[in-house]
Amino acid sequence: MTHIPGIVITGASGRMGQMLIKTVTDSDQARLVGVVERQGHDWIGQDVGEAMGGPALGVLITDDPLEAFAQAQAVIDFTAPEATLEFAALAAQARCVHVIGTTGMSDEQIVALEPASRHAVIVRAGNMSLGVNLLVQLTKKVAAALDEDFDIEVIEGHHHHKVDAPSGTALMLGEAAAEGRGVKLADVSDRGRDGITGARKRGDIGFHAIRGGDIVGEHDVLFAAPGERIVLRHLATDRAIFARGALKAALWGQGKAPGQYDMVDVLGL
Numbered sequence: 001m002t003h004i005p006g007i008v009i010t011g012a013s014g015r016m017g018q019m020l021i022k023t024v025t026d027s028d029q030a031r032l033v034g035v036v037e038r039q040g041h042d043w044i045g046q047d048v049g050e051a052m053g054g055p056a057l058g059v060l061i062t063d064d065p066l067e068a069f070a071q072a073q074a075v076i077d078f079t080a081p082e083a084t085l086e087f088a089a090l091a092a093q094a095r096c097v098h099v100i101g102t103t104g105m106s107d108e109q110i111v112a113l114e115p116a117s118r119h120a121v122i123v124r125a126g127n128m129s130l131g132v133n134l135l136v137q138l139t140k141k142v143a144a145a146l147d148e149d150f151d152i153e154v155i156e157g158h159h160h161h162k163v164d165a166p167s168g169t170a171l172m173l174g175e176a177a178a179e180g181r182g183v184k185l186a187d188v189s190d191r192g193r194d195g196i197t198g199a200r201k202r203g204d205i206g207f208h209a210i211r212g213g214d215i216v217g218e219h220d221v222l223f224a225a226p227g228e229r230i231v232l233r234h235l236a237t238d239r240a241i242f243a244r245g246a247l248k249a250a251l252w253g254q255g256k257a258p259g260q261y262d263m264v265d266v267l268g269l
């Protein structure tokens with residue numbers, strides 16, 4: 001019996017799914033024990049290595065998540081909100097650590113994760129990279145140090161396939177800025193201005209989304225005052241940074257008490 005945790009990757013054919021499969025198979029700290037795709041996908045039943053255009057990995061792609069989770073100690077899930085909710089219940093049933101990278105979840109969907117987190121560890125973050133999670137801490141500090149003479153705007157850019165806006169990362173940065181200022185983001189959030197909007201409201205936190213080409217993920221937090229500006233910036237150039245963070249979270253979660261955690265917990269920031 002090996003103590004190396006067995007990992008299941010959901011959304012196997014996706015941009016992040018394939019990156020996660022590579023990251024787990026390259027690691028000597030984890031074993032790939034299952035991969036899941038949605039029902040009807042043409043990868044179902046194939047060996048995942050061959051489906052990805054490489055050598056066989058001895059792991060067949062399934063559309064039965066519970067069967068896969070039952071063999072595993074952790075599930076790494078970068079899919080879509082409805083799928084993630086279903087996987088949370090099944091991962092809890094299998095007592096697997098559930099690492100959630102999926103973004104675009106509504107407030108109601110986030111609340112709906114609560115029952116699963118009473119039985120299993122959930123680590124959820126809109127961005128699993130070390131750099132962004134450090135930027136979140138910096139944003140909180142800078143926002144706490146400056147007053148409302150500094151207008152805060154979060155500007156993000158992603159590839160043209162991305163379906164949700166603002167990005168999960170932009171929302172993390174907005175939350176951090178609001179927390180630093182001691183306000184609730186919901187009370188000050190101003191998303192994507194268009195038309196005769198009137199002058200900017202003092203204290204608002206603005207969000208803007210660029211979508212184009214193959215941008216992996218770019219985030220600026222702008223603090224703009226009369227006469228000076230500060231820009232905090234993170235540029236992702238390789239999805240491997242998200243996959244490495246997710247694997248770290250899956251390993252960190254082993255043996256932890258059931259509950260909801262984030263990358264600040266995992267990275268000890």
Ligand SMILES: NC(=O)c1ccc[n+]([C@@H]2O[C@H](COP(=O)([O-])OP(=O)(O)OC[C@H]3O[C@@H](n4cnc5c(N)ncnc54)[C@H](O)[C@@H]3O)[C@@H](O)[C@H]2O)c1
Nearest residue numbers: 011014015016037038078079083101102103126127128242
């Ligand atoms: N937290 C982070 O660090 C981070 C980083 C990158 C992407 N993301 C998020 O991860 C998610 C996926 O991004 P992507 O670019 O890989 O998208 P993608 O569209 O390339 O991949 C999503 C995959 O999920 C699969 N899927 C959907 N429903 C499913 C179901 N019910 N069962 C099994 N598989 C299912 C799809 O078939 C697809 O293969 C998005 O929400 C994105 O914002 C988060």
Ligand SMILES: O=C(O)C1=N[C@H](C(=O)O)CCC1
Nearest residue numbers: 103126127162167168169217
């Ligand atoms: O490619 C994506 O989609 C990404 N999503 C996350 C977000 O919404 O912030 C992280 C960056 C890449």
